[in-house]
Amino acid sequence: xxxxxxxxxxxxxxxxxxxxxxxxxxxxxxxxxxxxxxxxxxxxxxxxxxxxxxxxxxxxxxxxxxxxxxxxxxxxxxxxxxxxxxxxxxxxxxxxxxxxxxxxxxxxxxxxxxxxxxxxxxxxxxxxxxxxxxxxxxxxxxxxxxxxxxxxxxxxxxxxxxxxxxxxxxxxxxxxxxxxxxxxxxxxxxxxxxxxxxxxxxxxxxxxxxxxxxxxxxxxxxxxxxxxxxxxxxxxxxxxxxxxxxxxxxxxxxxxxxxxxxxxxxxxxxxxxxxxxxxxxxxxxxxxxxxxxxxxxxxxxxxxxxxxxxxxxxxxxxxxxxxxxxxxxxxxxxxxxxxxxxxxxxxxxxxxxxxxxxxxxxxxxxxxxxxxxxxxxxxxxxxxxxxxxxxxxxxxxxxxxxxxxxxxxxxxxxxxxxxxxxxxxxxxxxxxxxxxxxxxxxxxxxxxxxxxxxxxxxxxxxxxxxxxxxxxxxxxxxxxxxxxxxxxxxxxxxxxxxxxxxxxxxxxxxxxxxxxxxxxxxxxxxxxxxxxxxxxxxxxxxxxxxxxxxxxxxxxxxxxxxxxxxxxxxxxxxxxxxxxx
Amino acid sequence: xxxxxxxxxxxxxxxxxxxxxxxxxxxxxxxxxxxxxxxxxxxxxxxxxxxxxxxxxxxxxxxxxxxxxxxxxxxxxxxxxxxxxxxxxxxxxxxxxxxxxxxxxxxxxxxxxxxxxxxxxxxxxxxxxxxxxxxxxxxxxxxxxxxxxxxxxxxxxxxxxxxxxxxxxxxxxxxxxxxxxxxxxxxxxxxxxxxxxxxxxxxxxxxxxxxxxxxxxxxxxxxxxxxxxxxxxxxxxxxxxxxxxxxxxxxxxxxxxxxxxxxxxxxxxxxxxxxxxxxxxxxxxxxxxxxxxxxxxxxxxxxxxxxxxxxxxxxxxxxxxx
Numbered sequence: 051x052x053x054x055x056x057x058x059x060x061x062x063x064x065x066x067x068x069x070x071x072x073x074x075x076x077x078x079x080x081x082x083x084x085x086x087x088x089x090x091x092x093x094x095x096x097x098x099x100x101x102x103x104x105x106x107x108x109x110x111x112x113x114x115x116x117x118x119x120x121x122x123x124x125x126x127x128x129x130x131x132x133x134x135x136x137x138x139x140x141x142x143x144x145x146x147x148x149x150x151x152x153x154x155x156x157x158x159x160x161x162x163x164x165x166x167x168x169x170x171x172x173x174x175x176x177x178x179x180x181x182x183x184x185x186x187x188x189x190x191x192x193x194x195x196x197x198x199x200x201x202x203x204x205x206x207x208x209x210x211x212x213x214x215x216x217x218x219x220x221x222x223x224x225x226x227x228x229x230x231x232x233x234x235x236x237x238x239x240x241x242x243x244x245x246x247x248x249x250x251x252x253x254x255x256x257x258x259x260x261x262x263x264x265x266x267x268x269x270x271x272x273x274x275x276x277x278x279x280x281x282x283x284x285x286x287x288x289x290x291x292x293x294x295x296x297x298x299x300x301x302x303x304x305x306x307x308x309x310x311x312x313x314x315x316x317x318x319x320x321x322x323x324x325x326x327x328x329x330x331x332x333x334x335x336x337x338x339x340x341x342x343x344x345x346x347x348x349x350x351x352x353x354x355x356x357x358x359x360x361x362x363x364x365x366x367x368x369x370x371x372x373x374x375x376x377x378x379x380x381x382x383x384x385x386x387x388x389x390x391x392x393x394x395x396x397x398x399x400x401x402x403x404x405x406x407x408x409x410x411x412x413x414x415x416x417x418x419x420x421x422x423x424x425x426x427x428x429x430x431x432x433x434x435x436x437x438x439x440x441x442x443x444x445x446x447x448x449x450x451x452x453x454x455x456x457x458x459x460x461x462x463x464x465x466x467x468x469x470x471x472x473x474x475x476x477x478x479x480x481x482x483x484x485x486x487x488x489x490x491x492x493x494x495x496x497x498x499x500x501x502x503x504x505x506x507x508x509x510x511x512x513x514x515x516x517x518x519x520x521x522x523x524x525x526x527x528x529x530x531x532x533x534x535x536x537x538x539x540x541x542x543x544x545x546x547x548x549x550x551x552x553x554x555x556x557x558x559x560x561x562x563x564x565x566x567x568x569x570x571x572x573x574x575x576x577x578x579x580x581x582x583x584x585x586x587x588x589x590x591x592x593x594x595x596x597x598x599x600x601x602x603x604x605x606x607x608x609x610x611x612x613x614x615x616x617x618x619x620x621x622x623x624x625x626x627x628x629x630x631x
Numbered sequence: 632x633x634x635x636x637x638x639x640x641x642x643x644x645x646x647x648x649x650x651x652x653x654x655x656x657x658x659x660x661x662x663x664x665x666x667x668x669x670x671x672x673x674x675x676x677x678x679x680x681x682x683x684x685x686x687x688x689x690x691x692x693x694x695x696x697x698x699x700x701x702x703x704x705x706x707x708x709x710x711x712x713x714x715x716x717x718x719x720x721x722x723x724x725x726x727x728x729x730x731x732x733x734x735x736x737x738x739x740x741x742x743x744x745x746x747x748x749x750x751x752x753x754x755x756x757x758x759x760x761x762x763x764x765x766x767x768x769x770x771x772x773x774x775x776x777x778x779x780x781x782x783x784x785x786x787x788x789x790x791x792x793x794x795x796x797x798x799x800x801x802x803x804x805x806x807x808x809x810x811x812x813x814x815x816x817x818x819x820x821x822x823x824x825x826x827x828x829x830x831x832x833x834x835x836x837x838x839x840x841x842x843x844x845x846x847x848x849x850x851x852x853x854x855x856x857x858x859x860x861x862x863x864x865x866x867x868x869x870x871x872x873x874x875x876x877x878x879x880x881x882x883x884x885x886x887x888x889x890x891x892x893x894x895x896x897x898x899x900x901x902x903x904x905x906x907x908x909x910x911x912x913x914x915x916x917x918x919x920x921x922x923x924x925x926x927x928x929x930x931x932x933x934x935x936x937x938x939x940x941x942x943x944x945x946x947x948x949x950x951x952x953x
Contacts, residue, residue: 133730182730193723199689200724203696203704210657210678211700230720233689241681 078474079449080123081426082499084307086536087157088118092336092363094153098169098176099350105170105178108346110150112253112304112331113220119310120218121154129159132185138215139204141189143197144222144251145179146348152176152184160186195228197221198248202234205243205324216318220249223288224256227265232295238324239296247317248297248326251304252288253333255344267291283330292326304329308424308449336363338589339611354600358608361595367584368560369577370395370428370540374410375511375564381415384568385422391573395428395450397542397562399511400443402433405457406509413439413446420447428452428560430480430542432508437462437469444473452478452502452540460490467497478502478540483516487526495530499537500560506543511564515544520556527557550580551587589624597630605630635804636779639743642800643668645786646705650676653790657697659683661690661708667743669707687716691740695724698736703790709744710758710799714765725795726770735770735795741786745775745799746886747919747934748836750927757919763891765797766864772817773864774798775885775893777838780809781861788815801836803924808838808859818865826856829945830874830881834860834893837884837912837936844941855945863893868900875905880948882910884941886931889913908951910944912936 092114099105120140127137142151149169156163161175161184168174175183179192188204191197201219208215221231238246254261261267268287289299298320302309310329317325333347334340337359351359371393376384388396398416403409416427429448433439436453443451453466463479470477479491480502487501503523506513519541527539541550541558546566553561563580570576596605609621625631650656650672657679664670664682673680683690687708694704706713714721726735742761749757766773772794776782782800789796813821823838824845833841838859845855856878858870875881881901883894894911901909914934922930931937 182728190723190728193719195688196692196720196724199692199720200696200699202689203693203698204700205696206681206693207697207700207702210702230686230688230692233684233686234692237683237686237689237693 077123078444079308079311079426080474080476081307081449082476082537083474084115084118084122087122087154088114088307089363089366091118091150091153091157093360094156094163094166095149096351096356096359096363098149098152098166100353100356101167102170102350104348104350105149106146106348107149107337107351108255108333108340108343108348109144109147109222109251109253110153111335111337111340112333113144113147113150113249113251113329114335115305115307116220116249116251116310116329117150117154119307119314121158123311124314125218126215127158127186129155129186132160136213136215139188139201139217141197141201141204141217141219142180142191143189143200143219144194144225145189145191145197147222148176148178148180148192151180151187155184155186158186160184194222194225195230198231198234198238201246201248202237202241202243205238205246206241208245209241209243215245217246218249219246220251222256223250223252223254223261223267224264226250226267226288227256235292235295235297242322243324244321246324247314248324249304250288250326250328251331252328253331255333255342255347257344257347259344286328286330289328292328296323298323298325299328300325301328301330304331305335306424308426312424336366338362338617339608339613341614343614345613354604355608355611357599358592358596362588362592365588365591366559367554367588368394368538369567369580370397370560370562371567371573371577372397372399372511372542372562372564373568374399375568378410381411381419382422385419387573388568389423389425391567391577393425393567393573393577395426395560396423398427398429398448400429400431400433401509405434405454406432408509413442416443416446416448426450428540430478430502433457437466440466440469444470444475448475450476450478450500452480452500454480454482455485455488455491456482460493463491463494467494476500480504480542483507483519487529492533495533495535498535500540501526501530501535501537502540502542503558504543505541505545508543512569513544515546515549519543520552523553523556523558547576547579547583550583554584554587555591586624589621590628593621593625593628593630602631633806635806637804638776638779638782638800639666639668641779641782642707642741642743642786643671645783646672647675649787649790650679653703654679655701655703656790657681657702657704659690659694659697659704659706661685661687661712663708666709667707669705687712688720691717691720691738692724694738695720695728695736698725698738699728703737703739705739705741705786707741707743709756710742710746710761711744711749711756713740713742714761714797715758718764721765721771721795721797722768726768729770733793737793737795739789739796739798741796741798741800743800744802745835746801747914747930747936748886748927749802749919750922750924750930753921754918759886759888759914759919761797761799762863762885762887762893763895766896767891771795771797771864772862774817774861775834775863776800776861777833777835777859778805778808780807780811780813781815781859784813784815785861788817792817799835803927805836806839808842815861817862818867819862820867820870821859821861822856822870823859824855824857826854827878828854829948830856830858830878831884831941831945832858832860832871832874832881832897833884834863836886840936840938840941841884843938844945847938847942848945853945853949860893860897863896866896866900868904871897871900872904875901875907880908880945882912882941882944882948884912884936886936887913888916890916908948910948912940912944
């Protein structure tokens, strides 16, 4: 990218972007950039619907990562010139999820974020459903089943005029009850609209109930075990319907930024047919009491609960298995095990035998491992003079690159930041157990995507967690918060099932697991066990928050919202243990 | 001898002419393009012609998408299906979306087979609610041409004038009423005959009936003003108020349900501006039935839509006045 684009980093979708055929695939994942914006947008949804006293948070959250990826990465648009002719069009057909659209428009800079509080109010540009009154809105959606037909009109017009912008349409699964969706499906195929891509937000819930009870899209759901249906991908049939209509069908986990990114790159290369991305999602995703609960289709949170929800949105966590804890002679297999275990990152410890006594592998190995998975590569460079090497690691396919404070100074780290930024790669800084955040690094805190706090002396796997790191992490977490840190703290070294909860409560949000994950026989099981522990810690934190805001009454009120499954009884247990009930 | 001409043929021919003049004109159809005579446009401009199949909702919303990108789509099929099949699509994809001070999207809905005169296809296909439906949707202009001259002029007008339009044509050939030099403007009725005793306001095929009724009444010494109110929305309230004031009574005539249709539109204006007695000729809130072409006049008679009924209504008003 040009120096100009670098300068305009805060407007990442400068309309001047070129249209080389290989342009999209040349881009980095820009994982943290998207992650942060998704988080900001989710919080704005809560802000808006709470102020309005109504609205649809559930469907806004199921498509949050999709919208975040589109507005942060793929859509060529210009917030200062919303009707710029060459822009890509995003049609939100499931218009009731308008807060999910407006919040992304606000984050992208189409209007001020504070305007979210005018949602659904008299005189507002932010109507209950998307409206041309609001800059950036491409379709007045809400009456369901219309958006795809409208998009076909847009795509036909673009073809007629020889324009190369792309049309993206987000439809719902409940919305797919509408016959017009299928009329449009036939038309898209007839006219070979390869400039059109649909996202099906497959969250399995519509207003009345679960989709498979109201009108099965996959198969009729019998019995009461509502979660079984969507856990079993083999039972999903909706893709077959679209294939039968002549569409290019791709199926993904709609909350995985890297999968969304990969699949969009792929549809942009598809010729001769329109594409549909069936994104399996969770309604209300990232707010536990809203998740998979049909009740939260169209209800706003109450003002007393909102601060707890905002904290919950800020407290998402990620698991990063470190593959060097496995068989060094078959790292390919270790990546596969982590990937099969559904990890969030693959943590790659690069050691050069100089900065640390050991030597692991370099960028050439990473390049070989890259095709195995789309899961982001979290490359931790334990090497001297990282500024000389970061380009190699970017080119090898790293999505996040972390360098050590001990071997950087203001000038070299600034250069590393700029290189990573211009390659849309996320930026990390690591500190050893004996190291504090150097004074020179403080100015970079708002730019940091992650800070790795080492809790063992780097160099080899299998060491014991240094207990004083708890206190250190708490202190640094507070320090960072006061300095506009937007990234996440990664706990690295000796993290296991026994201490991961404490690490979370210290303020860490990304957890590197070496022997505790990759060293275990069943990686998938242990990762899910990590998630359970982390969930437990998060619940504890949120209960504490509720108690500080409104005592036992608010704790009870918040817990009562958790209707699905066993959540409620588990929460009551935690509250009792914590002495709040 | 009165000359008759086919509205659809003139519609199709005019589309080609305006298509040559304006590259933004596109045509979308729903498996009735042969009948609507839009196929020749497709032959002439294959890249600007889209047959959407029997899917009127899809037709309307795709047209909206095309209009959003600066095209001027003419979406056509039978009145029974447009608006009959797609009220929501008209409302939410065409009429509602407004930006930059422009109201609605620039789609021209032009249908054939309006009203009872469809004949043989039967009551299910005789659309008698379309004027009521379309005129009640904000931002939509509603046109009911009486002859082929009107059709040609209104197609040209719709290309020039931004906004959603609904235009209803009749299935059968219609007598030519207007001279080629006649000017057409939205919101402006055309006075076909001056008169002082009563006004007959008509639209579509009933304009000829109104003229016939005026002839009958003239023989009885009653002077009727006849107005072609092709523009039902916006409506020429100025002309109606003047007619009310100067002639003291109005008879309206339409092949449409008298509820919420053209007569209602006239009543709404006159009752507010210069109340005078009004008699509405039209379908009395019931469905039609099959009738062969030769039987269509009898079908209309069965529903009280003839020049005799019009002249009786005029006399009614006059006797009430005395």
